[in-house]
Amino acid sequence: xxxxxxxxxxxxAARVLAxxxxxxxxxxxxxxxxxxxxxQALWLAANAEDVxxxxxAGMRPAMLDxxxxxxxxxxxxxDSVRQVIALPDPIGRVDKMETRPNGLIIGRRRVxxxxxxxxxxxxxxxxxxxxxxxxxxxxxxxxxxxxxAIRSNxxxxxxxxxxxxxxxxxxxxxxxxxxxGRETAQELMHLNEYVDVLIPRGGAxxxxxxAREASVPVIRTGEGVCHIYVDRDADIEMGANIxxxxxxxxxSVCNAVECLLLHEDTAEAxxxxxxxLLDAKNVELRCDAAALEILGSxxxxxxxxxxxAEYDDYILAVRVVRSLDEALDFxxxxxxxxxxxxxxxxxxxAQRFLNEVDAAAVYVNASTRFTxxxxxxxGAEIGISTQKMHARGPMGLDELTSCxxxxxxxxxxx
Amino acid sequence: xxxxxxxxxxxxAARVLAxxxxxxxxxxxxxxxxxxxxxQALWLAANAEDVxxxxxAGMRPAMLDxxxxxxxxxxxxxDSVRQVIALPDPIGRVDKMETRPNGLIIGRRRVxxxxxxxxxxxxxxxxxxxxxxxxxxxxxxxxxxxxxAIRSNxxxxxxxxxxxxxxxxxxxxxxxxxxxGRETAQELMHLNEYVDVLIPRGGAxxxxxxAREASVPVIRTGEGVCHIYVDRDADIEMGANIxxxxxxxxxSVCNAVECLLLHEDTAEAxxxxxxxLLDAKNVELRCDAAALEILGSxxxxxxxxxxxAEYDDYILAVRVVRSLDEALDFxxxxxxxxxxxxxxxxxxxAQRFLNEVDAAAVYVNASTRFTxxxxxxxGAEIGISTQKMHARGPMGLDELTSCxxxxxxxxxxx
Numbered sequence: 001x002x003x004x005x006x007x008x009x010x011x012x013a014a015r016v017l018a019x020x021x022x023x024x025x026x027x028x029x030x031x032x033x034x035x036x037x038x039x040q041a042l043w044l045a046a047n048a049e050d051v052x053x054x055x056x057a058g059m060r061p062a063m064l065d066x067x068x069x070x071x072x073x074x075x076x077x078x079d080s081v082r083q084v085i086a087l088p089d090p091i092g093r094v095d096k097m098e099t100r101p102n103g104l105i106i107g108r109r110r111v112x113x114x115x116x117x118x119x120x121x122x123x124x125x126x127x128x129x130x131x132x133x134x135x136x137x138x139x140x141x142x143x144x145x146x147x148x149a150i151r152s153n154x155x156x157x158x159x160x161x162x163x164x165x166x167x168x169x170x171x172x173x174x175x176x177x178x179x180x181g182r183e184t185a186q187e188l189m190h191l192n193e194y195v196d197v198l199i200p201r202g203g204a205x206x207x208x209x210x211a212r213e214a215s216v217p218v219i220r221t222g223e224g225v226c227h228i229y230v231d232r233d234a235d236i237e238m239g240a241n242i243x244x245x246x247x248x249x250x251x252s253v254c255n256a257v258e259c260l261l262l263h264e265d266t267a268e269a270x271x272x273x274x275x276x277l278l279d280a281k282n283v284e285l286r287c288d289a290a291a292l293e294i295l296g297s298x299x300x301x302x303x304x305x306x307x308x309a310e311y312d313d314y315i316l317a318v319r320v321v322r323s324l325d326e327a328l329d330f331x332x333x334x335x336x337x338x339x340x341x342x343x344x345x346x347x348x349x350a351q352r353f354l355n356e357v358d359a360a361a362v363y364v365n366a367s368t369r370f371t372x373x374x375x376x377x378x379g380a381e382i383g384i385s386t387q388k389m390h391a392r393g394p395m396g397l398d399e400l401t402s403c404x405x406x407x408x409x410x411x412x413x414x
Numbered sequence: 415x416x417x418x419x420x421x422x423x424x425x426x427a428a429r430v431l432a433x434x435x436x437x438x439x440x441x442x443x444x445x446x447x448x449x450x451x452x453x454q455a456l457w458l459a460a461n462a463e464d465v466x467x468x469x470x471a472g473m474r475p476a477m478l479d480x481x482x483x484x485x486x487x488x489x490x491x492x493d494s495v496r497q498v499i500a501l502p503d504p505i506g507r508v509d510k511m512e513t514r515p516n517g518l519i520i521g522r523r524r525v526x527x528x529x530x531x532x533x534x535x536x537x538x539x540x541x542x543x544x545x546x547x548x549x550x551x552x553x554x555x556x557x558x559x560x561x562x563a564i565r566s567n568x569x570x571x572x573x574x575x576x577x578x579x580x581x582x583x584x585x586x587x588x589x590x591x592x593x594x595g596r597e598t599a600q601e602l603m604h605l606n607e608y609v610d611v612l613i614p615r616g617g618a619x620x621x622x623x624x625a626r627e628a629s630v631p632v633i634r635t636g637e638g639v640c641h642i643y644v645d646r647d648a649d650i651e652m653g654a655n656i657x658x659x660x661x662x663x664x665x666s667v668c669n670a671v672e673c674l675l676l677h678e679d680t681a682e683a684x685x686x687x688x689x690x691l692l693d694a695k696n697v698e699l700r701c702d703a704a705a706l707e708i709l710g711s712x713x714x715x716x717x718x719x720x721x722x723a724e725y726d727d728y729i730l731a732v733r734v735v736r737s738l739d740e741a742l743d744f745x746x747x748x749x750x751x752x753x754x755x756x757x758x759x760x761x762x763x764a765q766r767f768l769n770e771v772d773a774a775a776v777y778v779n780a781s782t783r784f785t786x787x788x789x790x791x792x793g794a795e796i797g798i799s800t801q802k803m804h805a806r807g808p809m810g811l812d813e814l815t816s817c818x819x820x821x822x823x824x825x826x827x828x
Contacts, residue, residue, distance in 0.1 A: 015746065019769050098791060104780055106790055113802050114772070196802055215626065217803045238825040245827035332429065354820050355433050358528070366518060366823025375828070376520055376819065377512060388527050388610055388816035389631045390804040402802035405790065406768050409780025411652040413659035414789065 007194030112138030147180035221383035224254030231344035421608030526552030561594035635797035638668030645758035704734035
């Protein structure tokens with residue numbers, strides 16, 4: 001099957017899925033959860049082959065861990081499928097409806113986007129997570145995972161397709177791109193006839209390549225150069241805890257902080273309180289001249305690249321500013337628009353930060369790590385959009401929909 | 415000033431405009447309406463030069479009419495600015511807000527998209543319409559009109575920029591691309607650093623070129639291959655009126671019907687009723703074999719291209735189908751997803767059509783001509799989106815916004 005044929009099959013399946021009712025979609029999701037558990041031996045065996053090959057190829061331990069499935073992890077994945085079953089179905093909801101002066105009744109109804117393509121890296125759980133969120137929101141999906149997980153992904157896709165068929169929906173509602181070569185990824189990025197939206201998920205390099213090269217509509221996700229600004233009048237102990245959490249609780253994720261901005265009047269006191277916390281994880285500090293002067297040999301000088309770096313590691317850029325205005329300008333110039341936080345006691349500074357910083361999530365006195373579909377109450381998340389069009393911030397089921405205007409007439413002409 | 419510098423200036427102005435309150439934006443709009451009226455001699459003189467040059471170049475009368483400004487048209491434009499002043503400001507509206515179990519208060523607030531670029535053709539009123547909708551929704555705009563209207567557009571842009579400055583907002587909230595060459599349009603399509611969204615407005619050729627070539631996010635508008643399907647059990651007289659209205663009231667617009675689908679059991683009776691109406695405008699009928707057999711010498715045979723043609727003229731493609739299913743399949747294959755209508759007495763056929771047709775607007779027993787921001791109650795419209803991402807159907811002020819999550823904490827960490 002060519003990718004073109006796969007696209008056509010997905011489009012055809014999407015027409016059926018778009019009008020499936022919630023009960024039918026939930027039955028299919030339930031069948032998928034059952035199939036993943038009942039056939040886990042098969043999935044684990046495929047995964048073991050991927051893991052063995054990755055070890056042979058010298059994959060880093062952290063990546064190997066992400067690649068590896070266990071019975072516990074499969075149980076957690078099946079459990080997350082059941083959580084999606086419990087979420088309300090956005091499809092068919094009428095956001096607004098009114099009768100116009102001429103008697104036309106016009107309603108705006110939520111509908112699926114159609115066919116969603118995903119390009120992602122070596123985590124086999126994404127294959128199930130993405131498929132399940134697409135299915136619940138009435139979208140067919142075309143999944144293209146990394147080559148390191150191809151055997152695991154094939155097994156998962158086959159189990160899901162069989163479960164779909166058993167529950168009366170087309171298997172082609174979910175399909176996996178079998179070839180993990182670059183040319184096929186490129187072809188998928190230009191499958192405009194069939195793909196309604198492409199969502200890349202993975203490192204900054206992947207996201208940027210897709211955003212630059214795709215001709216199908218793209219939603220950029222997960223680019224996070226996040227800042228914490230500690231204002232002149234701030235609760236320093238609270239700020240130090242927030243910084244420690246935002247940097248160290250999980251440095252590899254996109255909502256971790258990468259750059260600390262300090263008001264000059266509070267810089268010394270804040271660093272005195274925060275650095276001992278950061279020492280526990282040996283956080284490397286890359287500083288401007290003013291911060292260097294305070295920290296001495298504990299820190300390193302920053303280079304120009306540090307002010308735009310997404311470290312995803314125990315590294316933090318530190319910079320001293322003279323005012324809130326300077327902090328706002330710096331953030332406007334260097335933020336990726338993901339999550340930005342201010343630590344302050346000053347009401348007006350808090351309001352200005354919330355109003356003026358242009359990002360998917362802006363915080364006062366809380367850790368940037370909360371930018372997440374679960375934490376925001378969306379129930380699930382397919383990614384965190386860092387663009388402004390269509391969706392911004394954590395994307396749940398609603399963000400996988402479009403709308404159509406449904407008009408009831410009795411002969412009206414204009 | 416290079417286009418790059420113009421983009422940077424627009425981005426800077428957008429930061430100021432994003433936090434301007436409604437009263438301030440309305441004052442600027444009011445100053446613009448006043449300036450257009452008070453300085454209309456200047457605008458009319460510039461327009462007269464455009465019109466003279468276009469006549470010399472042999473522009474068609476219909477196009478010349480669109481290009482021409484008169485005192486009455488300027489009064490209407492100023493009036494439409496005042497209508498936008500009266501519309502509610504979407505910016506700052508909090509769609510939802512809740513307190514999470516950990517005490518975080520999370521709200522989703524409407525914010526501007528940022529910098530909106532528009533590429534459009536030779537209608538000088540679009541320059542004002544677009545700028546005014548962008549301003550009210552807090553967006554800076556970069557306008558690139560057609561070369562035929564460049565003198566009119568320059569005059570309008572200068573008047574608006576002066577009015578902005580007078581009312582305390584940066585002139586660069588509105589700027590016009592001075593060079594109307596293709597290279598500059600291409601450069602604008604790739605100004606990713608500064609342009610948040612590009613909205614092309616004009617003929618199908620322009621829209622497709624922009625959608626294919628731009629690397630900035632695009633919203634496709636106004637591609638309309640619209641169908642009317644007359645079901646087996648239909649009110650024929652009503653259907654004929656709807657068809658006449660949808661084809662003849664304004665054939666050049668995107669919500670005009672281009673293709674009539676007839677159930678075979680009703681084809682003959684319907685055409686007998688509808689053709690005399692269409693005769694009044696000499697509508698050319700391009701038919702499949704079955705319709706040709708009914709119409710004889712009144713019609714011409716259709717070619718394959720006719721089934722995907724956006725005529726924008728007094729031409730109609732006509733096709734006989736055996737069932738609702740065949741009509742649905744045909745529409746799925748040939749629709750541009752703009753506006754689609756069924757004429758029927760059958761409840762179940764109406765429901766299936768509304769549910770299964772994938773378009774921005776789907777109608778039962780009404781003319782497709784109603785797909786319009788004003789008719790749908792949006793108050794104003796910057797275009798009609800035919801894509802599914804971000805906005806679909808008529809785009810009013812709400813559709814020119816994005817959102818940001820605003821989070822109030824008191825020290826929360828994760």
